[in-house]
Amino acid sequence: MSTDDLERIFQRAKQGKALFKDREVLTPDYIPARLPFRDAQSSAIAEVLAPVLHGSKPSNLLLYGKTGTGKTAVARYVLSKLKEQTDTQDLTTVYVNTRLANTEYRTLAELGGTLGLKLPFTGLSMGELLSRVEQEIQARHTRVILVLDEIDYLVKNSTDEILYGLTRSNEQLSPGFLSLVGISNDLQFKESLDPRVLSSLSEEELVFPPYTVTELQEILAERAGLAFRKGAMSSSAINLCAAIAGSEHGDARRAVDLLRISGEVAEREGLEQVDDESVRKASAKMEQDRIDEALRSLPIQNKAILLASSRFPSGTNTGELYIAYNNICKRSGLEVLTQRRVSGILAELDLLGLVEASVVSQGRRGRTKRIRLLIGLDKLEKILAEDPTFEAINRT
């Protein structure tokens, strides 16, 4: 890229009018001043939590709904309003996303951290950790409302030990108490839960239906009004955003993301207005970015397996791929994993949408996974070439 190119980019940025008024409004962390179409849910949660204001313990609460239906936003919104009502120190609200926290341990540690405890990354037993947190709550006479977002993830990836512990400590604490608000994307996660935990956790339940396309349109229009300058966003572009996001299960978060990226695309191209074309480009870009990012952040072994599957443009099966994978490992000095593990990694790659690995039966010739690469060869090679491990191979 020459300096001329750079100049042209900057020049265009200077000339083109800034389309955004306040980009923040379209970031995932933004909590809107008002949540359209969620009044019923907001007030239901408020009803459940209200007792905390005169010192009694609210029921535990479970929120259900698919991604982007506003569960998290509503929960945080109500919590922040609740906070405004109490000026005392004795109400602590904690929000933990268990998927980001990743493990039971880190979830609890995060709770402890918000309470002001200093906890190590690892090393304590779960029991020890729990009792430390309990002690802190008692010592402070504090009331805690703990929001566990994506709680299904926690249950799926470990036991429900922590939930059991938390619901139990609930009963034992005094003074002070701990109320739980669980948020789940998965409507069936209840089935994998210990019945004791379930009955305690879901004293109250609330379901969030997906947004309809018309609802999305209104939400987006409102956000767009705050985020963009007047006239910088065509209404047909808003409708297109709503339609694209709506066709993917009424996910409001993705709709808002799409809106923001459309704006960025249009701004970069020096347009006066975000049009349908920008939205389409943004939509394609989001999909592309998702794949690139998934590829880049893959562990080395997963990359090696992808590389192996790229040797078979018309698809292959586990056994054949394992042989190719073995070759690649030998040539790049990589440790060779067992076939069992490779099979597991293939399932992971399938989940990421990088590879299609479906189990097929070939009668006499056994059962195996039919494996097909779902990403472009050139793209894969380009990104994997960034990894020094595969240098030797790429040259041949």
Next chain:
DNA sequence: CCTCCACTGGAAACCTAGGCTC
């Protein structure tokens, strides 16, 4: 209708790297 392939996928055990307490 039966066989038997080439795996699948569950379960448990193992290993490493971290950290605690005494």
Next chain:
DNA sequence: GAGCCTAGGTTTCCAGTGGAGG
């Protein structure tokens, strides 16, 4: 330092299986 904890990735072991070819 000994003896205990955890996470997370891996290996080991193995019972289970869909369906083409007999």
